[in-house]
Amino acid sequence: MKIDLLTLFPDMFKGPFAESMIKLAQEKGLVEIDIHNIRDYATDKHRTTDDYPYGGGAGMVMKVEPLVSCIEAVRKRRANTKIVLTSPRGRLFTQSVARELAGEEALTIICGRYEGVDERVSELYVDEEISIGDFVMTGGEPAAIVMVDAVTRLIPGVLGSCESAEDDSFSNGLLEYPQYTRPPEFRGRDVPPVLLSGNHGDIARWRRRESLKKTLLVRPELLQGLDLSCEDSEYLASLGSLREDGE
Secondary structure (H helix, E strand, O other): OEEEEEEOOHHHHOOHHHOHHHHHHHHOOOOEEEEEEHHHHOOOOOOOOEEOOOOOOOOOEEOHHHHHHHHHHHHHHOOOOEEEEEEEEEEEOOHHHHHHHHOOOEEEEEOOEOOOEOHHHHHHOOOEEEEOOOOOOOEOHHHHHHHHHHHHOOOOOOOOOHHHHHHOOOOOOOOOOOOOOOOOEEOOEEOOHHHHOOOHHHHHHHHHHHHHHHHHHHOHHHHOOOOOOHHHHHHHHHHOOHHHHOO
16 A cells, blocks of 8 residues: 655654554555655745635644645656545544545545645545544644554554454444453452353353443443344343443
8 A cells, every 4th residue: 555644744754654563564565655745845945835824813824835736746656546634624533434545555644734724725636634533733743643553554464463453442343352461360360261261152252242341331322323233232231330330
């Protein structure tokens, strides 16, 4: 997969993309990530990329000319790239959205800054605006890092096991079940006996129920609209007022 990032602060990506899974994915040739400095496409001697908003108001707005020049340079190399703008008004980034983006051949992410981006950029080039949550950040670079991480791990071959991505929180609509490793006892806390039993059916049932319980306690809204089995529904009903009691 080809990923292009358009930013005013390219150094912000050096650490995150030079470590761990994303680094290995690039070394394997599964992902190619290119960082583009929007300032390189400004035409004045001060490399200006922002200006005051028409109509007044606080803050600055990213200028249309250098950003469009940067976008067009990327599209010359990747004509079929999907162009995304990080924006607080965009569609909420979820696991299903990450899965959609992972299916693209090429992805371009524009990192918004200041009070926003000249609207004509979106009108002319942006396929979709995406937000990673209902909070305010200084710029879109952290959001782009989050999106690249979530998308990259879904690309075949990136993770050691395809089951890793399938078992993650949100992949099946539920939060992930608890995980344990050696030693079997630590400071009076034991690993649940079922995980040591070797009975894969019982283990799968325990994990499913723990996922249901955790989701009910922490993110009950995720249960709405899920296709739950009769066994799932009966188990949730048996928990009663668990969430209210905090048990």
